[in-house]
Amino acid sequence: MSFIRNILNSRTDSDGNFFLKLKDILGFKPKSKSLYIKAFTHRSMNMKDKKGNAINYERLEFVGDAMLSSVIAAYLYEQVPHGDEGYLTKMRSKVVSRQHLNELGKDLNLIDLVQSRIPKSNFGNNIHGNLFEALVGAIYLDKGYKFCERFIYKRVIYPYVDIETLEGKVISYKSLLIEWCQKEKNTFDYEVYEDTGKDELKHFSVRLSINKKVVSKARATSKKKAEEKASKRAFFAFQKQMTKLI
C-alpha cells in the first residue's frame, strides 16, 4: 500500500491534475487509482511492484484489446443482422485498426498523461492507440464489463462507428462535407499551408472552417490527403446530421 501511495504522490507532485484530466476523459471517478497510473506508465520508468512485477501499461493493452473486440463484436452482431461471420470480422478489424485506435488516443490527448523517461516526441504514432487500449483495460478491471462497454460506446461507437462508412460507401469525406454544407447553406473554407516542420518530407496542414469557425485540423504529405483527413474529422464531429445524406 505504501508503495502505491508513493507512486500516487509522485504523480500528484509531477502532474497535479492527472486525476482531474482522467475523470474528464472517463466521465466517472476511478475506484482503483493504481490501475490508471499503470495505464499511463511507460516501461522506461522501470517501475516494479514489491514482487518484482513490472508496472507499465503493456499488460493492460492486452486486456483492453480483448474488451474492445468483444464489445464491438456484440455491437456489430446486433446492428448488422445480414452480415455473415466474415463480414463481421472485417468490419470489426476496421473499427479496431491500429490507425483508428491511434486516432482515438490522439483525440483524447492521452499522451499528455503518460509518465516516461523517454521524451514524448520520441514515441512512435502507436503510443496513442496503445494508451487507449490500456485505458480500456484499466476501466474493465476497475469497474467491470458494463462500465467498460459504456465507455467504448461513448468514445468509440457513438462518435466513430458508422456502418455505411465502414462498408466503404463513403468514398470521399471532402465531397460529402461539401454536399452537406451546400444543402444546409453553410459556408466552408479549407485553409491549406505548406508546413515542413522538423520532418524530412514536405507536409501540408489544413484548417477546415464551417461558418467561419474552425471545426477540424489535419496534417499530411499532400494537400489532398490533408483536406480529406480534416473532412473526415469534421464528418465524425457532425456525423448525425451528415449521415442523413448517404
Place this chain on the structure above:
Amino acid sequence: MSFIRNILNSRTDSDGNFFLKLKDILGFKPKSKSLYIKAFTHRSMNMKDKKGNAINYERLEFVGDAMLSSVIAAYLYEQVPHGDEGYLTKMRSKVVSRQHLNELGKDLNLIDLVQSRIPKSNFGNNIHGNLFEALVGAIYLDKGYKFCERFIYKRVIYPYVDIETLEGKVISYKSLLIEWCQKEKNTFDYEVYEDTGKDELKHFSVRLSINKKVVSKARATSKKKAEEKASKRAFFAFQKQMTKLI
C-alpha cells in the same frame, strides 16, 4: 413470433429433449430459446428469418469467440502477474486453440444437438469447437457478460486451464498419471487395442482404468499417442489432486 414458434415446434417434434439436454450443459434455464436453436442449426438447414437473414450458428461463433478471448484475457491477467503481453497472448492462444475448443465441444457432445441436413458423420472435426463458440455467443446474448463468464469458468477454466500445463511444464501426462497413482496407491491399467475402423490409417484405441474403473478413452494413430491422450483426459478429470504433484 409464429415463425419462431414453428422452429420451436419442429425442434420439439424431432428432438423432444433438446432443451433438457441443453439445460444440463448450461446449468441454468435459457431465457431466449431461439438463440440456442440458432446455436445448434447448421447452415444446411437453409433457415431464414422473416427479413431473409440466415438462421444458423455461424454468426454466433463470432460473438462466442470474442467472449472467450475476453474472459480468458482477464483471467490470465490476474493469474499471471509476471507474464508480459507476449506471454499472455501465447497462453490465451493455447486455451482457445482450435484443437482445445474441439475437445471442449466433443466432451459436451454438442454435436448431438445439431439440426442439419448433412449427415453428422460428414462434419469435420471443427464442428465441435464451432458449436462450443456458438453456444458461448448465445449465452452472452441471452444472459449477459457475467453469466457468460461464469459458464466459461465452469466449462473451460476450472476443468482445463492450468498455467503450469500451459507453460509446458508437463511433458508427459502418462508419467504424471503413473506417478500420481503410485503415490496415492491406486492401481492403473492401459488397455490398448488395434482399431482400424473406417479410416485408411491404422488406429489404436485405449481405455484407461484407475482402480479397475474406466476413467478415460482415447483413439490415435499410435499406441503411445493414444495412451498420452487418455492420460491427458484423466489428468483433466483429476486435475485438483494431480496438480499437487507438479
